[in-house]
Amino acid sequence: MSQDFRLESVGLINRDKKLSFKFNGKKYFGYEGDTLASALLANGVHLVGRSFKYHRPRGFFGAGVDEPYAIVQLYRNNETEPNIKATEQELFEGLEAKSVNCWPSVNFDIGAINNFLKIFLPAGFYYKTFMWPKSFWYRIYEPFIRKAAGLGVASTKHDKERYEHKYEYCDLLIAGSGPSGLSSAYAAAKNGAKVILAEDKPRFGGSLLTDDVNIGNQSGKDWAEGIITELKTMPNVVVKNRSQIFGYYDHNMLVMSEKVSDHLPKTKKYHPNKRLWYIRAKEVLISSGSIERPIVFGNNDTPGVMLSSAAKEYLKVYGVLVGKNPLIFTNNDSGYETAIEFQKHGVKPVILDSRKNPESEIIDEAKSLGINIKNSYVVVAAQGYKKVKSADIASISDDKKQLGKIENIKCDCICVSGFWTPSIHLASQSGNKTKFKEEIDAFVPGVSKQQETTLGAANGVFSLEETLQTSFAKGSEISKKITKNDNEVSIPNVVEKKSSQHDKFWCVPLPAGKHYKRFLDFQNDVAVSDIEIALREGYRSIEHVKRYTTLGMATDQGKTSNLNGLQLVSEIENKVVPAVGHTTFRPPYTPISIGAIVGREVGKHSKPTRKSPIHAWHEKNNAVFVDAGVWLRPRYYKRGNENLFEGSKREAKNVRTNVGVCDVTTLGKIDIKGPDAAELLNRVYTNAWLKLPVGKARYGVMLREDGIVMDDGTTTRISENHYHMTTTTAQAANVLSHLEYYLQLVWPELNVNVVSTTEQWAGAAIAGPKSRNVLQKLFPNLDVSNEGLPFMGYMEGDLFGVKARIFRISFSGELAYEVNVESDNGNFMWEKIMEVGEEFKIQPYGTEALSTLRIEMGHVAGSELDGRTIPYDNALEGLVSKKKDFIGKRSLQRVAFTADDRQRVVGVVPLDKKTSIPEGSHLVKDANAPLPNPKLGHISASCWSVEYDNPFSLAILKDGKNMIGKKLFVMSPLKNKVIPVEIVSSHYVDPKGERVRS
Amino acid sequence: MLYIKCPHCGMRPQIEFSYGGDASVKRPELNKEISDQEWDDFVYNRKSLRGKHLELWQHISGCRQWIKVERDTATHEIFNTFKADEGVV
Structure with missing residues (x-):
């Protein structure tokens, strides 16, 4: 198709590069430097879409960011993007775009029936109509509105763009x-x-x-x-x-x-x-x-009606005539400038100026070029459905209230200028x-x-x-x-040429007996009549009028509609515009794609990934990884066709019978140094720390000031004024900030320094009855006997030439050690452990086995220390000093915290010893009680006990202390399960803790 | 996004900091008898005022120092910032 509306050698486009593109499936040509809008207009295409509410035909109104309605769905490189302004989209070879908000096509749109029903779709229509009956909302109204609304469809595919x-x-x-x-x-x-x-x-x-x-x-x-x-x-x-x-x-x-x-x-x-x-x-x-302001007149949304500045831009930048028989409707000199450009390029425009007798250099130039100018004349209404065919025009009285006799003149576009905003x-x-x-x-x-x-x-x-x-x-x-x-x-x-004063005139009165729609907000289909209704119904604040009528909302943010809307309200309300005020302009000024806002933080890059120095070994040995905060940790090491359940059971069983090794590098580590280090620990932890000897570790629990357990872990006295604190993986950062808070703000007199060393040390937990054999092989020159390195003991050693810290601490409840080396030596340490452990049937174990081991031992962890429990709830009250003060101690006196029937951790075993208990299930007394069934507690962690080969769970249960031996029901409405259970001690395996001391 | 002057490091964007609440709260001394009301005021009760507010921020992705920031909670205007041990008001 030839570009009938393209001028020769005018504009800033590159005529040497012809580009083909498709609009609604039809092929067209444009040039490099075109926008989709200018290329379509060059081809004489004015109909781009249908309006939001009434589905009226819509064309181009602006030439850039000012465009309220030439919005298309864009297809580029097998991707699609909605809400693209055709006036801003630059043309490229192979561009494809489609109209939105119309079905089955932009030429024949069923939704346009709304246009004939518009009497039923006034301002606030949605509020008024869809309120009742209530039950209709989800099933009928909402789906209907969702289908009717929107200016395009978002892609459901993963966005491959960066x-x-x-x-x-x-x-x-x-x-x-x-x-x-x-x-x-x-x-x-x-x-x-x-x-x-x-x-x-x-x-x-x-x-x-x-x-x-x-x-x-x-x-x-x-x-x-x-x-x-x-x-x-x-x-x-x-x-x-x-x-x-x-x-x-x-x-x-x-x-x-x-x-x-x-x-x-x-x-x-x-x-x-x-x-x-x-x-x-x-x-x-x-x-x-x-941005140029429109003048409001009848059917002013008809394709072919556009801002005069846009017509000038299409001509001067793109060499495109928006019409060959243009009518210019203006209240200031800008319309003349557009007319002059038309005239210079061989097109004869007619100017209607609402002013009676304006004089300026620009007007003089227009006159000298012989342009037909009609003063005190206005466009009453555009005529034509999918494109302007003619205009009803009339003279207007000096007070702008009376129209003269209506005449019809032929034109193919109406360029309007109501001055500038x-x-x-x-x-x-x-x-x-x-x-x-x-x-x-x-x-x-x-x-x-x-x-x-x-x-x-x-x-x-x-x-x-x-x-x-x-x-x-x-x-x-x-x-x-x-x-x-x-x-x-x-x-x-x-x-520059001097211009004359503009006319304050902004809206053409309706001729008697006519009901033309006169649009203010083209994007949201808000007409003069809608604002009139809103005001009649009592809306006064401009912010309320905006929300009720949708004037100035959505992506357009009132670029072309704002002031005319305010003019109307001020006229009806008989106020001056500044007294009406304008609504708040909100960012973004133009639509911004969500992808740009998200940036690179998508998929696995949505958060950082931290890996231990032993990660490559885990990968090589079929580890299945799990996210632990920002860390990736092996969940289990898959052998053959094993699933998670089978694999973790094997690993946990091997710890209980032989020996296992677990990568515990992710644990938070804080180095504490200074003469007042012991005093700090004594204030931070609930138990006593002043008498811990050098070379010994101690388990500690720290609280928030509100008495809730914040974290737990072991801290070891490395030397006189040097301690090594471990925290849980999840709380590492918070604990460091917590210590810094007290040291910097509350007790600055304490001479202590704290620094995170999580990244500096790699850690391996060696656990199981044969762990001592493995340790002895790693450190043949050290006395690692029960006497030489007792439970909670600490020593330093040489691991095949690498400096190592050895802690005798246990999370699994078995005889266990934790060895730390500098991170760079982590993999070396790990491989040595595997090497010397082979004869003792050592196996690596992941977080799932780790959980199993701690759960059946009744060791509390993150699922019990969940930010809602105090030491008593976790059976840790023995660690709460009665003698000294510490962070959060005063809160433990709160009435609820000392209640006789306070919640407490317990063990839960299904009566049939077979049915697994879903985590998060509720414990109730009577499974058949009417709803809401009173909840006595919840399952915090579940495992399959490898010691007894049956399911075992931990729960936080009301009055847990007195519930041991009682039978209750576990209910999980989510999994549709009701399981009769018995409440037992949380210390299911080795309740006296003999193994760790063996 | 706020632009906060760390008294140790200079002007830094808000993403480097974490918020730490009302800086005027004083922790009761250790080992001191204290009424329920006083303790509740320390742990829970905050003014949540509109206007000039002295608050704590930690330069968590910087020098890790806790600092005091005098900020208008309505306009986000920052009047002054102080080191942890600096006297304020």
Whole structure:
């Protein structure tokens, strides 16, 4: 298909590179440098989608970020992305896009019946209709609304694209590369400031690309190009296109989304799709420009109705005529500029100006070109369904209330200009309280809240000369403060045509007897009548009106609708606009893909993975790994076809009968040094620590101040003032912070230093009746007998030339040792243990066997120390000193903590000795009691006892002390299980603890 | 994201810190008789005020020092930061 609406040799596109693309399955051609929108318009395609609520045909309204409704579903490299603005999507070879919000097609859309039922779909329709009956909500209303709503479909596939995050610091961050952004960036850069200049479009220059102005004796566009070229050569300047600063957060942190690859058919190897920049700027200059405001009239959403600035941009940047018979409807001089461009390119526009007798240089030029201008004239309504075919126009009285006789004139597009709205979103997000500027009928930034300055059109300054002067000055002034440099930059002279005062007129009255929809918010289908209803129903606050009608919501954030909505409310309410106020602008300014926000933190990269130095050995020996916090630990070592249950049972059994070895590197380790180390431990742990001899270890429990157990572990006195503390894997970081808190803030007088040594030591637990034999082989020169190295003893040794620490401590309840060597020697140690242990039938065991062993011994761990239990609950009250004070002791006097029937850890055995008990099940007295069945306790940990070959669980049970021998029921509604059980002692195996001391 | 001046390291982003609550709370001395009410006030009761608040932060991914930060809880403005042993107010 030929590009009937493309002008020859006009625009900034690359005509040497023709690109093919598909829209709704049909093939078209465009050029490199086109957007999807400009390429479609070049092909005469105006119908892109259907509107959100009424499914009315929708076309293009803007030419960039201002676009409220030309939203498509994009297909690129076998991926799909919803919510893409056709006006922002650059064309690439093979691009495919489809219309959204229509079925079966954009040309014939069943949902358009809503348009004829619109009398039934007024503001608040959803609130009013779907409230009753309540039972209908989940089954009927919600599925219906979900299907009807939304502007595209998210892919359900894993996103193969990569997204990156980048952190950056700069002196000046400048948002927008229009005349103001370029001037201030240039001035600041010349003073040596570190500058980041961000432009959301592919091309730099903003309005200079389309405006007929002259700066320093060149065209605005050429001047912009020169400045950008120079800025790019400066080492202190980062210039970024396709980069949207979308959010202004606390302490001058701004976030920018850089589209790295969206303009390419496929992301280049090693490149991200998007890069999210977190920029901390000393100063921010907001040069985000302004967006043209529509004038509201009947059927103003018909495809072919668009902003006059957009029509001008399509013409000047892309060489595309949005129509060949254009009607310009304006209340200011901007419409004339668009008309002049049309006229210059051989198309004869008609201008309707709501003003009676405006005079300016621009108007004079239009007149001299012979353009047909009708003053005091307005468009009453656009005519045509899928495309504008004609317009009903009429003259309007001076008070803008009375329409003259309605005439119909042929046209194929209506370019509308209702003056300009500064883009104050970023300033508003920064906390800046905006103020209303009467001369331009719009809000502008007020007093700065953070280090931000708004310049140029975003600040309501529409004169190029003034913009350049203030922007150069601000750029110099701010950068001078930071860099102390003062390099003068001469401000170029500007030639621009003077314009006349705009007309405050913004909405065409309805002619008698007509009920045209006059849209305010094109994205959300909010019409004048909807706001009228909301106000009639008593909504007053603009924030409430917004939520009730959806005006200014969603991805558009009211870019084109905000001010007209406020005008309407102010007129009905008989208030001035500033008294109505505007709603809060929220980030993001434009839709940002979730992938960009998530960055690289997906899948296994969503958290760090820590591996022990013995990890490679585990992998080689068929370890099945499990996440233990951020660590990967072997769960069991798979032999043949073994499953988890079989493998862990074998490993645990081997510990009980022979000897096993477990990688305990992940345990938290804290080195404690200083003359007051014993005193610190004595205050932190519940038991006594002042008399622990050198070369001995002790088990300790520490509490939070609220009396709840925080962690447990052993601490060993290595030498007089040197202790080695172990913590659980999960609590390691918290315990270190806890100790630091008390040392730095509460007891700074204690002369102690603490430091984490978790990474420095690799640890192996050697457990089982034959563990001493293994240890003796590892350290042939040491006396490791029961006398030489008694239970809770410590010694240092030489492990085949490697320095080792040997602790006689046990988690498994068997005779056991823990050997630590420096991490780099971890694998060496492990292989030596396996080597010398072979004759004793040593097997490695994983966390599952480790759990089995500790559960049947009744050793409490994380599942009992769950942040809800006190020492008594864990049968640890024997470790609570009555004599000394310690962290959390006072809380143990709380009434609930001393109650006679306080919960306590117990053992649970199924009566049939066969049925496994699901963890998390509840214990109840009567399985058939009416619901809610009173819960007596819960199963905290379950295992298959290898000692007795039957299931065994630990539970935290109310009045557990007096429940031993009682029969209860375990209930698991989740697993649909009811199991009769007997309560037994938590110390199921070796209750006297003889093995560890043997 | 806040930008916090660690008195030991300088300006650092919030992600390097962890929050530690009200800095004006004083732990009762060890081995001292204390009423239930006083203990509850220490463990549980906080003002949760709007406005200027002296709070603890730990520079957990930096120097690991606990510091005091004077911050407005409504606007996030940070007025001053102090070392753990520095007198405040």
